[in-house]
Amino acid sequence: MRVEFTVNGEDVAAEDVWPGESLLYVLRERLGLPGSKNACEQGECGSCTVYLDGATVCACMVAAGQAQGRRVRTVEGLAAAEGADAGPEARLGTVQEAFVEAGAVQCGFCTPGLVVQADDLIGRTVGAGGPVPGDAEIREALAGNLCRCTGYQAIVEAVRTAAERAQAAAAGGAR
Amino acid sequence: MTASAPGRAAAARAGAGTAGAARTGLESSTRDGVGASPRRPDGTLKAAGEFAFSSDMWMEDMLWGTTLRSPHPRARIRSIDVSAALAVPGVHAVLTHEDVPGEKRYGLETRDQPVLAADQVRYKGEPVAIAAADHPETARRALDRVRVEYEVLEPVCDPRRAAFDPDCPLVHEEAVGAHPEHNPGGNVVRRQPVRTGAFAHGAGAAELRARAAAVVRGTYRVGMQDQAFLGPESGLAVPAPDGGVDLYIATQWLHVDQGQIAPCLGLDPDRVRMTLAGVGGAFGAREDLSMQIHACMLALRTGRPVKFVYNREESFFGHVHRHPATMRFEHGADAEGRLLYATLEIVLDGGAYASTTAAVVGVASSLGLGPYEIPNASIDAYGVYTNNPPCGAMRGFGAVQACFGYEAQMDRLAAELGLHPVELRTRNALSQGSRIATGQRIDMPLPMAEMLARSRAMALPVAREALPDPADPRTLPGGVAGTSRGEGVVRGVGYGVGLKNLCFSETFDDYSTARVRLEVVGGEPAVLVHTAAAEVGQGLVTLQGQIARTELGVERVTILPADTSVGSAGSSSASRQSYVTGGAVKAACEAVRRRVFSLVRERGLAGADHPDDDLALEGGTVVSAGGEVLAPLADVLGGAAVEETRVFRHRPTRMLDPTTGQGDSHVQFGMCVHRAVVDVDVDLGLVKVVALDAVQDVGRAMHPRQLLGQIHGGSAQGLGLALMEEVHVAGGVIRNPSFTDYLIPTVLDTPPMGVEVLEHADPHAPYGLRGAGEPPTLSSTPAIVAAVRDATGRTLARAPVRPEDIVGVEH
Numbered sequence: 012m013r014v015e016f017t018v019n020g021e022d023v024a025a026e027d028v029w030p031g032e033s034l035l036y037v038l039r040e041r042l043g044l045p046g047s048k049n050a051c052e053q054g055e056c057g058s059c060t061v062y063l064d065g066a067t068v069c070a071c072m073v074a075a076g077q078a079q080g081r082r083v084r085t086v087e088g089l090a091a092a093e094g095a096d097a098g099p100e101a102r103l104g105t106v107q108e109a110f111v112e113a114g115a116v117q118c119g120f121c122t123p124g125l126v127v128q129a130d131d132l133i134g135r136t137v138g139a140g141g142p143v144p145g146d147a148e149i150r151e152a153l154a155g156n157l158c159r160c161t162g163y164q165a166i167v168e169a170v171r172t173a174a175e176r177a178q179a180a181a182a183g184g185a186r
Numbered sequence: 187m188t189a190s191a192p193g194r195a196a197a198a199r200a201g202a203g204t205a206g207a208a209r210t211g212l213e214s215s216t217r218d219g220v221g222a223s224p225r226r227p228d229g230t231l232k233a234a235g236e237f238a239f240s241s242d243m244w245m246e247d248m249l250w251g252t253t254l255r256s257p258h259p260r261a262r263i264r265s266i267d268v269s270a271a272l273a274v275p276g277v278h279a280v281l282t283h284e285d286v287p288g289e290k291r292y293g294l295e296t297r298d299q300p301v302l303a304a305d306q307v308r309y310k311g312e313p314v315a316i317a318a319a320d321h322p323e324t325a326r327r328a329l330d331r332v333r334v335e336y337e338v339l340e341p342v343c344d345p346r347r348a349a350f351d352p353d354c355p356l357v358h359e360e361a362v363g364a365h366p367e368h369n370p371g372g373n374v375v376r377r378q379p380v381r382t383g384a385f386a387h388g389a390g391a392a393e394l395r396a397r398a399a400a401v402v403r404g405t406y407r408v409g410m411q412d413q414a415f416l417g418p419e420s421g422l423a424v425p426a427p428d429g430g431v432d433l434y435i436a437t438q439w440l441h442v443d444q445g446q447i448a449p450c451l452g453l454d455p456d457r458v459r460m461t462l463a464g465v466g467g468a469f470g471a472r473e474d475l476s477m478q479i480h481a482c483m484l485a486l487r488t489g490r491p492v493k494f495v496y497n498r499e500e501s502f503f504g505h506v507h508r509h510p511a512t513m514r515f516e517h518g519a520d521a522e523g524r525l526l527y528a529t530l531e532i533v534l535d536g537g538a539y540a541s542t543t544a545a546v547v548g549v550a551s552s553l554g555l556g557p558y559e560i561p562n563a564s565i566d567a568y569g570v571y572t573n574n575p576p577c578g579a580m581r582g583f584g585a586v587q588a589c590f591g592y593e594a595q596m597d598r599l600a601a602e603l604g605l606h607p608v609e610l611r612t613r614n615a616l617s618q619g620s621r622i623a624t625g626q627r628i629d630m631p632l633p634m635a636e637m638l639a640r641s642r643a644m645a646l647p648v649a650r651e652a653l654p655d656p657a658d659p660r661t662l663p664g665g666v667a668g669t670s671r672g673e674g675v676v677r678g679v680g681y682g683v684g685l686k687n688l689c690f691s692e693t694f695d696d697y698s699t700a701r702v703r704l705e706v707v708g709g710e711p712a713v714l715v716h717t718a719a720a721e722v723g724q725g726l727v728t729l730q731g732q733i734a735r736t737e738l739g740v741e742r743v744t745i746l747p748a749d750t751s752v753g754s755a756g757s758s759s760a761s762r763q764s765y766v767t768g769g770a771v772k773a774a775c776e777a778v779r780r781r782v783f784s785l786v787r788e789r790g791l792a793g794a795d796h797p798d799d800d801l802a803l804e805g806g807t808v809v810s811a812g813g814e815v816l817a818p819l820a821d822v823l824g825g826a827a828v829e830e831t832r833v834f835r836h837r838p839t840r841m842l843d844p845t846t847g848q849g850d851s852h853v854q855f856g857m858c859v860h861r862a863v864v865d866v867d868v869d870l871g872l873v874k875v876v877a878l879d880a881v882q883d884v885g886r887a888m889h890p891r892q893l894l895g896q897i898h899g900g901s902a903q904g905l906g907l908a909l910m911e912e913v914h915v916a917g918g919v920i921r922n923p924s925f926t927d928y929l930i931p932t933v934l935d936t937p938p939m940g941v942e943v944l945e946h947a948d949p950h951a952p953y954g955l956r957g958a959g960e961p962p963t964l965s966s967t968p969a970i971v972a973a974v975r976d977a978t979g980r981t982l983a984r985a986p987v988r989p990e991d992i993v994g995v996e997h
Contacts, residue, residue: 113891
C-alpha cells in the first residue's frame with residue numbers, strides 16, 4: 012500500500028508498504044530517517060518516541076497506515092526546527108545541547124527518544140508559560156524511556172538545564 | 187572534584203553536576219586534556235539522531251537476514267528440509283549447517299558452539315537455519331516453512347546436578363576446556379579450588395569452627411541477569427570483489443570476532459574486514475558472536491549486502507547472560523569480629539556453551555573472599571554446562587555473584603557480634619600490602635577503611651518522619667500507583683563493598699595497539715588517533731582525544747573509526763580500555779613526541795645535544811623546560827607527517843594453580859563502597875530506593891563527568907539485580923524475553939546518587955588510573971538488599987528480592 016504523511020514539515024510518501032509495518036519501520040527503512048530507535052519494538056522503552064499530530068507516541072506501536080495524512084515530527088526535526096545555521100553543534104536544539112553538555116549521552120541509543128519526550132515536557136510546562144518542572148515531574152515524564160548506561164542522573168540534570176534555558180529564552184534572555 | 191598527588195587522602199564531593207571543572211595535576215596547558223571533561227566527540231551526532239548505529243546500516247540492494255531457532259532446550263536433529271522455504275517469493279537463500287564453508291564451530295575460549303546446529307540443539311533459541319529475503323517479514327515467513335524433525339531429550343537444567351551427579355547426562359559428549367588441567371570432565375567447564383592457611387595443610391573446618399566466637403552459614407542465590415543493552419544485535423555484511431566480506435558491526439572486540447568468523451567462512455582473516463558500527467551499549471553481551479557469521483554466510487552466498495537486526499525477544503536468545511549462582515558460604519570470626527576462616531562453594535550455571543565460563547570461575551574463586559583478610563580459606567568454584575541459555579560476560583563477571591554472598595555474611599556476623607556493619611568490615615579490611623586468597627599481594631593503594639568511613643559520613647536523606655503527611659506518592663514504594671499513603675512503610679540502611687579485578691587475568695596476552703599521526707592541516711597542527719578499540723558508550727573516544735592533547739599539546743584531535751586495518755585493541759571489557767588502549771595511545775604519542783624533538787634538533791631549533799627531558803609540546807608549540815617557545819609545531823613539521831604505532835601491554839599474570847588456587851592472576855584491583863537507603867512497604871513487599879551513594883577510588887579521574895556516568899550507570903544496574911532483574915528460566919525455557927516482563931530500572935526506580943571519588947594513584951598504571959566501570963555494579967546490589975533486610979528483618983538470601991520474599995509468602 013501507499014502511505015502519505017508529513018515528516019518534519021515535509022510531505023512524504025512510502026510505496027509498497029506491507030500492512031504489518033510500523034511507522035517506525037517506514038521512517039527508518041523507507042524514508043531514510045533512522046534517528047528514531049528500535050530498542051524493543053514493543054512500546055516499552057521509548058527509544059522510538061516521535062510526535063504524531065503534536066502528541067508523543069512510540070512509533071513502533073503505530074501501524075504505518077495510521078500515519079496516513081497526519082503530521083509526524085522526529086528527532087531529526089527537533090534540531091532543524093530551531094534553526095539550520097552554522098555547524099553541527101549549533102544545529103542542536105536546547106534539549107539536545109543540554110544532553111551533550113551534561114554527559115546524559117553515553118551509548119546514545121535512548122537519546123533520540125528521550126530528547127523528544129523531554130522536548131514535549133518542556134513545551135507543556137515552560138513553553139505554556141509554566142514554571143521549570145521539578146525533579147519529580149521530570150522523572151514522571153521520562154518514566155517511559157529506558158536508559159541502560161547513565162543511571163538517569165545526568166539525564167534529569169540535562170532536562171532541568173534545558174527547561175531553565177527555555178524559560179530564560181522565553182523571557183527574552185539569550186539561549 | 188579535585189585531584190591529588192599519590193597517597194594523599196584526597197576526596198571531593200562530586201555530586202550532581204559539580205564534576206565539570208577538574209585540575210589534572212599534569213604539566214599541560216592544553217585545553218581538554220587528561221582530567222578535564224570535554225564533550226564527547228560523538229555526542230552531537232547521537233543527540234541529533236544522526237549517529238549511525240549498527241541497526242541503522244542501509245544499502246540500496248541489501249537483503250534482510252533472519253534466524254530460525256530451536257524450540258527445544260535439548261533435542262537431536264533428525265532432519266532439516268528447507269525446500270518449502272526456498273520456494274517463497276522474495277527469498278534469496280536459506281542455509282543450514284551444511285552450508286557453513288569452513289569450521290563448523292566457534293567460541294571465545296573454547297570452540298564448542300556450532301555456527302548452525304547440526305546433529306543436536308543444546309538450548310532453546312539455538313540457531314538452526316538462516317534466511318535472506320528482500321523484506322524481513324518475508325524472511326521470517328520463509329523460516330516458518332523450514333521443517334526440522336527433532337527427537338526431544340530431557341534437558342539438564344539443575345546446575346548442581348550437572349556439577350555433582352556422575353549419572354547426569356552430558357551436555358557435550360566431547361567437552362574440551364581451554365585449560366584442560368582445570369577441567370575435570372563431565373559437565374564441569376572449570377573447577378577452581380583455593381586453599382589457604384590451615385586448609386592448605388589439609389585441615390577441615392571443624393577445628394576452626396571450634397575456635398570461632400561467631401559462625402554464620404548461608405545459601406545464597408543470584409538470578410540470571412540480562413545486560414539489556416538497548417541497541418539490538420545487528421550489522422551489515424557486504425560481499426567484496428576479492429571473495430572476502432566487509433562487516434559493519436556492533437561488538438566489543440573487532441579482532442576476536444574476526445578470529446572466530448574467518449575460519450568458519452573458510453577465509454583468511456584479512457579477507458574479513460571489520461568496521462565498528464555504532465554500538466548501542468554492551469555490558470559484556472557483545473563479547474560473544476551473535477549474527478556475525480550468519481550475515482557473512484548469506485552475503486557471500488547471495489552476492490548481496492545482508493542486514494540483520496534482532497528484535498528484543500530474539501535478543502534475549504542472541505547473547506549470553508550473567509551466570510546464575512548458588513553459593514554455600516560459612517564464615518567464622520573471633521569475639522573481636524576478626525575473620526578467622528571461610529568455606530565457600532560457588533556453582534555457576536554456564537548454560538549450553540562455554541563462552542567465558544572458565545574465566546568467570548577464575549574471578550569468582552580468586553575474589554570469593556571479597557575485600558577481607560581471612561587467614562584460612564577453602565573455596566571451590568564450579569562453572570558447569572547445562573541446557574539453560576548460555577551465560578558469559580556481564581559487567582562484574584563472577585565477582586558480582588560472590589559479592590552478594592560475602593556481603594550478606596558480613597552483615598550477619600556483625601549482627602551476631604553486636605558490631606556496626608561498617609565496623610566489622612573495617613576491622614577486616616584489605617589494604618595495600620595485604621594478600622588475597624590466591625596469595626597475590628595488593629601492590630597499589632586500597633584505602634578501604636577510609637572509603638568505609640567516608641561512606642558512613644555521607645549526608646543521609648531526609649528522614650521519613652520529616653516528610654510531608656500525606657506523602658507525595660512519587661516518594662513512596664508503589665509510586666504513582668498509590669498503593670500506600672505511607673502506612674506500613676519502613677526505612678532501612680545497608681552497606682556494600684566489592685573487590686574487582688581490572689583488565690584480563692590469568693596469562694591473557696592483554697595488549698592494545700594505537701597509531702598516532704601528527705601533521706599540519708590548514709596551517710595548524712592536527713592529530714589523528716587510530717585504534718581498533720570499541721566505543722560502546724563508555725566514552726573511550728573522548729579519553730583517547732584527551733590523552734593525545736595532553737601528550738602532544740595539540741588541541742585538534744580526530745579519532746578515526748575503529749576497524750581491523752590497525753592492530754588489535756583487545757576487548758572493551760573488564761574495565762580495561764582506559765588502562766590498555768589509553769596506555770597504547772599514550773605510548774604512541776610519546777614516540778611521536780620523541781621524533782618531533784629529533785626534528786627540532788635537526789632543524790637547529792634546539793642544540794644538537796638538547797635532551798628530550800628539557801623539551802615539551804604545549805599549545806601547538808615546542809617549548810623548553812623553562813617555558814620558552816622554541817618554535818610552532820607547524821614550522822617544525824612543515825609538510826612532514828610524524829606517525830608511530832605502538833603496542834601496550836600491562837604486566838603479565840599467571841594461571842591459578844589447579845589444586846591450590848595460588849598465583850598472581852590479576853593485574854589491578856578496583857573497589858567501590860555503597861550505602862543504600864530504602865523505604866519498604868512491608869505489607870505489599872514493594873521497595874523504593876531513596877538514596878544510593880557511592881565512594882570509589884579510581885586512581886585518577888581521567889574525565890570526571892564520564893567517570894560519574896560510569897558510577898551512576900553501574901550502580902543502577904546493581905539496583906536492577908537487587909530488586910527486579912531476572913531472566914526466569916524454567917525447564918530450560920526463558921519465560922520473560924521482553925521488556926514487558928524483564929524489568930530494568932526506570933528513572934522512577936533510580937534515586938539521586940551522590941558520589942565521592944578518591945584518586946590514590948596506582949603506580950603501575952598509565953596516569954595512575956584504575957578501571958572504573960565494574961566496581962559499582964558489585965557493591966550496589968548487596969547494599970540495597972542489606973537495606974531491605976534492615977527494614978524488614980528478613981534473611982533475603984537471593985537476588986533479586988521479590989515482593990513475596992519481603993512479605994514472607996512461600997512459593
